[in-house]
Amino acid sequence: MPHSTDPYEDDLPSPQPVHYAEQSLLGALLLEPHRLPDIRVLEADQFSNHTHGALFQAMRTVPLPDPEAHRSDPAWLNAVLDAARPQAPGLTISYLHTLVQVCQWPQHAPTYARMIQSDHAxxxxxxxxxxxxxxxxxxxxxxxxxxxxxxxxxxxxxxxxxxxxxxxxxxxxPRTVLPKQPTARSSEEALDEERILLSTATAHPAALKGMRWLQPDDFTRSLHAALWQCLTSLVHRAEPVDPVTVLWEAQHRGLLAGDLAAGDLMALVTAPVGSAEYWGERILQxxxxxxxxxxxxxxxxxxxxxxxxxxxxxxxxxxxxxxxxxxxxRWQRSTAPTPPTAPRAPRSPAVARAGPPPRATTTRALR
Structure with a gap:
């Protein structure tokens, strides 16, 4: 029966590739501790396994042994185990020996560390x-x-x-195939806000000149987006805006070709409430x-x-x-406070420039 390579095998699902990278790195460092200074960029909290992270931190805490003495003396392994046990009580000396046996290529330790970093990222x-x-x-x-x-x-x-x-x-x-976004169901609150905006903008079309931050794509219903385009087009052409002109513009855009009746569209834009800017900000948010x-x-x-x-x-x-x-x-532009207009200071009357000093009249000139 193969020996387990995980101290908590019964509590964990099937190990991921990073698990074996962590085991290989720890085995390399237990076998050759002098490689620890080469793994400076890796931190203990980047390990996916808490026990592995605690063991790695303990290795950094315990002073490095003499390489020659370490080959025959397990003192450093025991010291590392004692330092790690407060954070990993289930850690045993047998698992440390298992880690040493797992790693066949200690010289690959920096590569294993980069694998762990990548998975943590x-x-x-x-x-x-x-x-x-x-x-x-x-x-x-x-x-x-x-x-x-x-x-x-x-x-x-x-x-x-x-x-x-x-x-x-x-x-x-990335080559990831993104999941299809489910068709969003518009809440009744969102639809009500869009209807109120269309009605309010029809009643106060001058507000649309300062609402270029709102785009048709911001609406949750395509009909409302199309009606917003009708309103902005009328304002752009400087034509009168009222429910009748909006209805006429909607007809030219083919909005009445379906089940939408002219009377229903008229009713949609004839119930203004508040200011168009307020409802526009709500929709944009x-x-x-x-x-x-x-x-x-x-x-x-x-x-x-x-x-x-x-x-x-x-x-x-x-x-x-x-x-x-x-x-x-666009959202920041819509919510930015309007800068106050500083009152113009009264213009002071122009000060007459001093002319050249009068020419002195000499005695010779008088003669």
Missing amino acids: RRTLLIRAQRLAQTAADAALPNRAVATLGQADALAQFLDTLAGQFTPHPGSL RALLTRACDVATRVAAYAEDPANTPHQLINGSRRALADLTALRT
């Missing part, structure tokens, strides 16, 4: 993507959009950190949060695919975040 990226999705979906947050953008910034900063740790490969993109969820789903799909290299994860995640940037810029 993938797991951390997945956690950050999940945080982004959870924040965007948390309706209890007082300022959900700001909190969501904060998580997006944290994700971008993490990608910048990864880019400095791994060798770049320009043009390398909802679109921002939806886009953030989509970005988080893409990044999580990349991170869950172990076939992706760290640089593929970086490139794919950055492209996903770029899709959020344009919408973020």
Whole structure:
């Protein structure tokens, strides 16, 4: 019967490849501790197995033995075991010997360390993507959009950190097949806000000139997006805007070809409430949060695919975040306070310039 290579085999699922990389690295360091200084960039919390991380940290804590004495004296192994046991009580000396037996190529220790780093980067990226999705979906947050953008910034900063740790490969993109996004069901609240915006914008079309930050793609229903285009087109052409002109524009755009009756469309744009800017900001914020969820789903799909290299994860995640940037810029433009107009200072009356001094009249001139 083959000997187990895991102290908690009964409690863990089938080991992943990184598990064997961790075992090989630890075995190499137990066999040849003088290689520890070559593994400076690796940290104990980057191990997927807590016991392995505790053992690695203990190796760094215990002073290195003399290479010749270490070949025949297990004192250093016992010291490492004693240092690791407070954090890993189930660790045994037999498992340390198993790790030594597992590693056949101690000289490959730096490569094993990079494997562990890569897998840790993938797991951390997945956690950050999940945080982004959870924040965007948390309706209890007082300022959900700001909190969501904060998580997006944290994700971008993490990608910048990864880019400095791994060798770049320009043009390398993930090969992950992204899951199809389920057809989003518009909430009744979102539909009501869009209807109110269309009615309010019809009643106060002058507000549309300052609402270029709102785009048809921000609406959850295609009919509402098309009616918004009708309104913006009328305003752009400086034509009168009222329910009748909107209906006429909608007819030219083919919006009445289906089941939508003219009377229904008229009723849709004849119930204004409040200001168009307020409802536009609400719609844009909802679109921002939806886009953030989509970005988080893409990044999580990349991170869950172990076939992706760290640089593929970086490139794919950055492209996903770029899709959020344009919408973020429009949202910030919509919520930016209007700069106060400073009153003009009264113009002071012009001061007459002093002329040249009068010419002195000499006695000779008088003569």
